[in-house]
Amino acid sequence: MNGTDATIGMLGARDLLEGLPLAAYVCDARGELVAFNADAAALLRLSSSDAPPYCPADEFATLTGTPLRREDTAVALALRTRARTPAQTYAIGWRDGRQLRVRETARPVLGLDGSLLGAVCVVESLRETALYEAAKAGGLAQLVGLFVSDMHGQLVEATDEYLRILGYTREELESGSFRWDRCTAPEHLMRDHQGIEEALRTGKCRPYEKDYLRKDGSRVPVLIGYTLVRPRQNQFIGYVVDLSTRLRQYADVNEAMRAAETGVWDWDARTGQVIWSETTRTLMGCASEYQPHDIHEFLKLIHPDDRDRVRQALSDSLAARSTFRADFRLRDPELRDRWLFSQGGVFSDYAGDGVRMSGTLVDISARKQAEQVLRDAIAVRDEFLSVASHELRTPITSILLRAESLLKKMPAPEPASTKPQPLVAALELIIRQARKIDSLVGDMLDATRLSHKKLFLDRTRTDVVELLSTYVAQTVDHEPRASAGLHLELPAPTSPPVFASWDRRRIEQVLDNLVSNAFKYGAGRPVTVRLSFPARGLARIEVEDHGIGIAVEAREKLFQPFERAHRAVSFGGLGLGLYIAREIVQAHHGTITLDSELGVGTTFRVDLPLAPP
Structure with a gap:
């Protein structure tokens, strides 16, 4: 029998180690590891290939941080002194940064002839003690009760706050007469x-x-x-929070929410349990004693047309741990006119997964009715604008055609005359004003179509450079302000030409609105239309003026219908031009932005993809 066999023989069977309730290992007289149980392997990272003295730790230190030599560990002292060593506490560390606080006791194993065969060592983790002491030292024990106990109800240690919550003394704890299992209400066992x-x-x-x-x-x-x-001993470290104060506060809050007709609900996604306040049950049209067993019972109470939407909103909020918001009607025929709105937050577990939701419930039926009245009023308004626009366009078109026909029939002015004939001037004024009215009526009709999402594009293959050149040339011919103040800047000639899939008439409408605004607010200075291609497949059209500029606070609402950057008494128009321009640009999957400086000028920038995505 060699030394190792003799050591194990003195201890009995190897299974004896596994029967011990704590981590234990055996080493021979040289300090080399020869046997250990599963608890020691888990605690100290042991394996059969480990070298002496007993674990692959990189360093030892006292609990105060002072370095400790391996020769001063409990097992080394037992082998050197051939005497049982008192319990020693120290920290051991590994190369990966992990540290472990342990309490270690060792005793030598001697042969029949008195020779040293080895040593037996028992190691106890101080993790739970460290947690417990750190919590006490950090003041946590003044907020919550901390305890160490086994699964059978026997308390090992407890803080004063824990004893206060349960109404026991420390003497009763130390005598063993105080057990936590005897203090639990029967229905909660x-x-x-x-x-x-x-x-x-x-x-x-x-x-x-x-x-x-x-x-x-x-x-x-x-x-x-x-x-x-302590898995081998089935010991736990735990905490207890006194909820009596919280529940009193909750009762006050619940009373206030009842007065405000606001319901409260809670859903545990792990167990499916749903808890409703009394106001929630009332709002849902349920009896005062009703309590849903799970979320499915809640969903059954919702109108079938809204049920899937609410279910999906709950699922999405739980998965993304985001705020839940949903409005819905009830299934009950007598309550179908009742609209409810619910909002809630998600609580996560230690892994970050959403496991619970809590929220509020309010009746928004009055708001929904007001929204419906508003929608009906808007529908009536839009219908009126649509009819009025069509009815106005017929006489305007007739006036415009007749005035243009009369103008063509007027005799040519005499070569020596420098003044236009009064009748010619009157006809030109009529034509300009008729076109202006026709443009305003067209804006009203477009605004009505946009409010109903009825703007359709007639895309055609369009030469971008030709479109800009033709538009500017026609504007200069028909717009007196543009004859000497509208300039076009084009990129260097390209071959072949650049084509886009645009609705030509609608893009010209965007240009009309931007150029018209540029002349209106440009203080009589020149206006520039600029074309560039900043990226492959993208065209950029800029309209630049050097006028009064736009204040920062006015820019956010500038693209809203019937909004304007300056007072209506100073400048005419309906405030629809930029709104219509933005909708047309977005329908082409483009963007419209602006840069402006007060007293310097404004540049509107339209980026349009050459082909639809």
Whole structure:
């Protein structure tokens, strides 16, 4: 029998190590590891290939951080002195940064002839003690009760706050007469057993609420949670939070919310449990004693047309851990006119997964009715504008055609005459004003179409340079302000020409609105239309003026219908031009932006893809 066999023989069978409730290992007289149990392997990262003295730790230190030599560890002292060493506490560290606080006891193993065969060492993790002491030192014990206990109800240690919550003294704790299982309300014992099973299976128990029975017989609601820290002994370290103050505050809040007709709900996505306040039950049209068993019962109460939307909103909020918002009607025929709005937040577990939602519920029926009245009024307005626009365009078109026909029939002016004939001037004025009215009526008709999402594009293959050149030339011919003040800047000639899939008439309408605004607010200075191609497949059209500019606070609302940057009394128009321009540009999958400086001028920038995406 060699030394190793002799050592193991003195200790009995190797299975004896596995029967010990703590981590244990055996080394020979030279300090080389010869046997260990599963707890020691897990705690100290041991394997059969480990070298002496007993674990692959890189450094040893006292709990105060002072370096400790391996020769001063408990097992080394037992081998050197051939005497049992008292419990020693120190920290061991690994190369990966992990550290472990342990309490270690060792005793030598001697042969029949007195020779040294080896040593047996028992190691206890101080993790739970460190957590416990750190929590106490950090003041946490003044906020929550901390305890160390086994699964059978025996308390090992507890803070003063824990004893206060349950109404016991430290003498009763130390005498063993105080056990936590005897303090739990009978209806919550099953929940305790479920929590213990969860901790034994996963290492920790998710916090849950229950009632403790105090020594004087009164009840105290608490939130409890615990973590398994000594698996071999089934010991836990846990905390308890006194909820009695919170519940009193909740009662006050609940009363206030009842007065405000606001319901409260809570949904545990893990168990499916749903809890409703009394106001929530009333708003949902349920009896005062009704309580849904799960989320599916809640969804069954929702109108079928809204049910899938609400279900999807709940699922999306839980998955993304985002705020839940949804409005819906009820299934009950007598309550179908009732609209409810719910909003809630998501609570996550330690892994970051959404596991619970809580929120509020309010009746928004009055708001929905007001919205419907407003929609009906808008529909009537739009219908009126549409009819009025069509009816106005007929006489305007007739006036414009007749005036243009009369102008063509007028005799040519005499060569020596420098003044236009009065009748010619009158006809030209009529034509300009008729075109202006026709443009305003067209804007009203377009605004009505846009409000109903009825703007359709007639895309054609368009030469971009030719479109800009033709538009500017026609504008100069027909717009007196443009004859000497409208300039076109084009990029260097390209071959072949650049074509785009645009609705030509609508793009010209955008240019009309931008150029018209540029002359209106340009203080009589020249206006520039500029074309460039900043990226492949993208055309940029800029309209630049040197006028009064636009204030920063006015830019956000500038593209809204009937909004303008300057007072209406100073400048004419309906305030629809930029709104229509933006909608046309967005329908082409483009963007419209602006740069402006007060007193310097404004540049509107339109970026349009040459082909639709």
